[in-house]
Amino acid sequence: MSAIDQVFQQLRSQGRKAFIPFVTAGDPDLDFTADVLRELGKRGCSLCEIGVPYSDPIADGPVIQASYTRALERKIKLREILGMTARVSREIEAPLVTMVSYAIVYRHGLEAFVREAKETGVAGAIVPDLLVEESGPLAEICRREDFSLIQLVTPTTPRERAVRIADASSGFLYCVSVTGITGERRSLPPQLLENIAWLREQTELPLCIGFGVSQPEHVQQLAPVADGVIVGSAIVRRIAEAAVHPRDHVLADVGRYVESLMAALNPDGAA
Amino acid sequence: MHASSHVPDAAGRFGEFGGRYVPETLTYALDQLAEEYERAVKDSAFQAELDELWKNYVGRPSPLYHARRLSEQCGGAQIWLKREDLNHTGAHKINNTLGQALLTRRMGKTRVIAETGAGQHGVATATACARFGLPCVVYMGEEDIRRQAPNVFSMKLLGAEVRPVTSGSRTLRDAINEAMRDWMSSVETTHYILGSVVGPHPFPRIVRDFQSVIGREARSQSREQLGRLPEMVVACVGGGSNAAGMFYPFVEDEGVELVGVEAGGRGELPGQHAATLSFGHPGVLHGSYSFVMQDEDGQTCDVHSISAGLDYPGVGPEHSYWKASGRVRYIHCRDDEAMAAFDALARNEGILPALESSHAVAKAMELASQRSKEEAIIVCLSGRGDKDAAEIARLKGNAEFGMRSAE
Ligand SMILES: Cc1ncc(COP(=O)(O)O)c(C=O)c1O
Numbered sequence: 001m002s003a004i005d006q007v008f009q010q011l012r013s014q015g016r017k018a019f020i021p022f023v024t025a026g027d028p029d030l031d032f033t034a035d036v037l038r039e040l041g042k043r044g045c046s047l048c049e050i051g052v053p054y055s056d057p058i059a060d061g062p063v064i065q066a067s068y069t070r071a072l073e074r075k076i077k078l079r080e081i082l083g084m085t086a087r088v089s090r091e092i093e094a095p096l097v098t099m100v101s102y103a104i105v106y107r108h109g110l111e112a113f114v115r116e117a118k119e120t121g122v123a124g125a126i127v128p129d130l131l132v133e134e135s136g137p138l139a140e141i142c143r144r145e146d147f148s149l150i151q152l153v154t155p156t157t158p159r160e161r162a163v164r165i166a167d168a169s170s171g172f173l174y175c176v177s178v179t180g181i182t183g184e185r186r187s188l189p190p191q192l193l194e195n196i197a198w199l200r201e202q203t204e205l206p207l208c209i210g211f212g213v214s215q216p217e218h219v220q221q222l223a224p225v226a227d228g229v230i231v232g233s234a235i236v237r238r239i240a241e242a243a244v245h246p247r248d249h250v251l252a253d254v255g256r257y258v259e260s261l262m263a264a265l266n267p268d269g270a271a
Numbered sequence: 272m273h274a275s276s277h278v279p280d281a282a283g284r285f286g287e288f289g290g291r292y293v294p295e296t297l298t299y300a301l302d303q304l305a306e307e308y309e310r311a312v313k314d315s316a317f318q319a320e321l322d323e324l325w326k327n328y329v330g331r332p333s334p335l336y337h338a339r340r341l342s343e344q345c346g347g348a349q350i351w352l353k354r355e356d357l358n359h360t361g362a363h364k365i366n367n368t369l370g371q372a373l374l375t376r377r378m379g380k381t382r383v384i385a386e387t388g389a390g391q392h393g394v395a396t397a398t399a400c401a402r403f404g405l406p407c408v409v410y411m412g413e414e415d416i417r418r419q420a421p422n423v424f425s426m427k428l429l430g431a432e433v434r435p436v437t438s439g440s441r442t443l444r445d446a447i448n449e450a451m452r453d454w455m456s457s458v459e460t461t462h463y464i465l466g467s468v469v470g471p472h473p474f475p476r477i478v479r480d481f482q483s484v485i486g487r488e489a490r491s492q493s494r495e496q497l498g499r500l501p502e503m504v505v506a507c508v509g510g511g512s513n514a515a516g517m518f519y520p521f522v523e524d525e526g527v528e529l530v531g532v533e534a535g536g537r538g539e540l541p542g543q544h545a546a547t548l549s550f551g552h553p554g555v556l557h558g559s560y561s562f563v564m565q566d567e568d569g570q571t572c573d574v575h576s577i578s579a580g581l582d583y584p585g586v587g588p589e590h591s592y593w594k595a596s597g598r599v600r601y602i603h604c605r606d607d608e609a610m611a612a613f614d615a616l617a618r619n620e621g622i623l624p625a626l627e628s629s630h631a632v633a634k635a636m637e638l639a640s641q642r643s644k645e646e647a648i649i650v651c652l653s654g655r656g657d658k659d660a661a662e663i664a665r666l667k668g669n670a671e672f673g674m675r676s677a678e
Contacts, residue, residue: 054569055439056439056444057448058448058451059294059296059452059455061452065438069438072570077568078569101555103292103554103555103569103570104568104569105569106560107552107554107565107567107568108569129292129293129558130292131291131292131293131298133282134290134291152294154296155296156297156298157295157299158299161298165295176296178456179296179458180296180456181456
């Protein structure tokens with residue numbers, strides 16, 4: 001059983017839901033990313049998603065794109081990101097998951113990527129441009145290493161295909177809320193809750209919902225049906241303020257924001 | 272390894288290259304496109320409608336022209352030009368956009384998006400959309416908007432909206448990223464008319480098939496006009512669509528040497544060129560596994576070419592397959608060599624070639640000079656150079672053009 005499986009097992013036994021923040025590695029620098037992760041760990045986040053900056057991220061909206069661009073302007077390398085996860089994974093309880101383009105994984109070598117990520121305390125990966133049809137070789141290595149390969153379903157995924165994707169996924173199933181790219185949205189699509197309820201009958205895997213989630217009201221809506229929520233752009237946007245504001249203020253702001261969403265997710269439970 | 276023309280397979284693989292590396296959101300639309308295309312190729316009415324458009328709207332077949340004065344200048348093999356520059360809208364791009372516009376209509380989609388580098392694909396898409404009454408948005412890098420201004424005006428006059436792309440290198444690669452992002456949100460109602468043999472399956476196959484009209488015509492014209500097949504066929508390679516369309520019908524003709532010409536830019540150091548097949552590695556970019564210019568971390572590199580249509584760090588997967596199998600030889604041509612070929616064709620034949628096509632002309636001239644007069648080389652003259660005239664004048668930057676000097 002992987003570290004991610006353990007997290008969800010524990011949450012389920014307590015009747016609680018996972019709060020999963022997304023942060024871009026190296027924006028504005030890796031030291032600050034490490035500080036943010038420690039803060040998120042302290043606030044009781046269940047898992048932390050770490051975005052590995054990529055030059056051509058087609059699933060990402062302007063906020064995450066810009067954070068990747070800033071990090072890459074400083075020539076950030078995968079090796080340095082894994083150096084950071086090696087330090088932080090020892091300090092916080094929440095397992096770390098990388099969000100990483102297949103271009104990067106392939107270039108690094110599938111085997112080497114999984115092995116090195118695992119050695120630095122990373123528990124799994126989300127590879128947003130790796131479809132289930134093409135995921136065989138990487139999935140095989142992940143299984144062997146007990147490293148979760150989290151697959152995604154979207155509103156455009158036909159139902160029989162969604163079942164296939166769920167079968168191939170490990171750790172949890174990433175349910176993309178919208179037909180579109182990452183970024184904050186005012187409201188969530190109306191069919192979302194129904195889709196999640198349907199998926200629930202198809203798989204035992206925890207279902208976590210991401211893309212567009214940013215407000216306490218969204219989280220309240222999702223709490224009854226989901227096992228977790230993933231929040232990216234709204235956090236990345238706050239972290240970007242570190243370029244112009246004192247870092248301790250930014251950390252406190254991120255902490256407060258995350259806490260407000262966590263209160264909406266698990267209203268009666270402490271962090 | 273023998274290069275087969277029975278590619279790609281059902282998963283979109285050309286040997287080991289190709290496939291589909293995109294977000295799950297796009298899978299449905301790509302499957303829908305692949306299925307509709309399968310139905311269309313079996314439907315004689317579809318091919319008849321496209322043939323009629325190619326003939327009476329585009330002006331096909333495009334001529335095969337013996338460039339005698341240019342050949343004499345080079346003092347070797349005969350140079351023959353496949354005149355895609357004479358097509359409606361001035362380049363080969365229209366062959367593909369009309370085909371994909373018909374597919375858009377068959378799929379019941381009501382909006383079209385496209386990327387463009389040189390603006391030729393943007394103009395060809397805007398044209399097809401005007402012809403079929405489809406709203407059209409074209410993504411174009413800011414740098415390309417500057418250097419290909421005449422095409423920006425044309426697109427707007429044709430009723431398309433041109434959206435400037437300001438991310439990254441502000442060129443073709445970033446325009447593709449933005450078009451893909453638009454498609455991520457609009458995929459249910461919008462078709463993305465991709466302009467080259469790149470991207471996720473089934474685009475590399477569909478675009479190659481539509482562009483293969485170039486090679487099919489050239490092959491039969493060669494039989495008629497030369498009485499045989501040529502010894503060599505040369506085409507420039509950006510994403511690789513004019514070259515794929517030109518080469519594909521010759522793949523099984525073992526006596527015909529195929530040469531692809533990439534952008535050699537200013538030199539061979541990283542960042543100075545866009546010669547992906549010469550200097551790149553197999554990797555993933557824009558939904559496909561193929562050669563790509565990327566660093567040791569998998570990040571796409573900035574590339575350079577004087578010509579916007581070749582200024583791209585990737586290349587179509589079938590070209591990677593042809594390179595790996597040895598069926599096509601890929602070489603590169605520097606900016607200054609392309610400029611010299613532009614002048615040579617203008618002065619000797621009265622033809623202004625696109626800067627992209629000038630790369631193929633330059634290398635064909637060089638190769639011709641090393642061959643005997645009995646041999647024939649067909650060059651794909653993929654487009655005309657009107658769009659480049661102002662930029663060339665700026666680069667030459669001298670009093671000759673009554674302009675202030677460049678830089
Ligand atoms: C005239 C012309 N030739 C060639 C190209 C390069 O594209 P491809 O390699 O797909 O033919 C372009 C692209 O814009 C073009 O406009």
